[in-house]
Amino acid sequence: MQNQMREKQMAMQIAWSREFLKYYGTFLGFAALGLTAGAIKGKKPALFVPLIPLGIVGAYQYDMAYGTLIRRMKGSAENIIENECNLLELPQGLPTFELIEKARKAQRKFFIDPSKEI
Template structure:
């Protein structure tokens, strides 16, 4: 009778551990999602302010170029336009999707990029590969 109670307690303990790990993972994923959402929302807000600035400065630079009869006032519009385009693509286009696909490709095809330096004393390269399940035969 004592052994059945002990076995039952061990099973309950294992179930509780699994449930606790599941809850910890769920909390971690929700926290990650919240942090990413905050960063993304912040980026969108910054883009809105930057685009407003660009929309204001654009006609002023054009007017300055016409008034001075020189193309120099237009020059700042070029790099600012690239920055504005990049931010638009990041927050309203599909840049995040392209970044995620490239990250997946790097993890799959070039895992050696993420190895620790030899003297880091965190984990050895073999332990790292074992933990992440990296196939040593794969290039």
């Protein structure tokens, strides 16, 4: 059941990336046309500079939507699990039953009205 939910979330993320890419691609196209026209007309080659970060973001979005980014991320995650599992350990280790009970009792004492006797 959790795997199905994970798959649905990943599918939604990829679908969102594809939709975002459509709008971002349109924006990037108009920006490229406008900046190119402004650079040629005003003889200001510095107007081409914003196209570099805009293009990098566009390439990332394309890679996320249609490229191999998801596969590379999965491979990297598998590598971390296999070779760097110490990075995945929880601070102070896994919680024990005793620690959970102690925290639960501390919360209970905090929320009980001290003026009432138990």
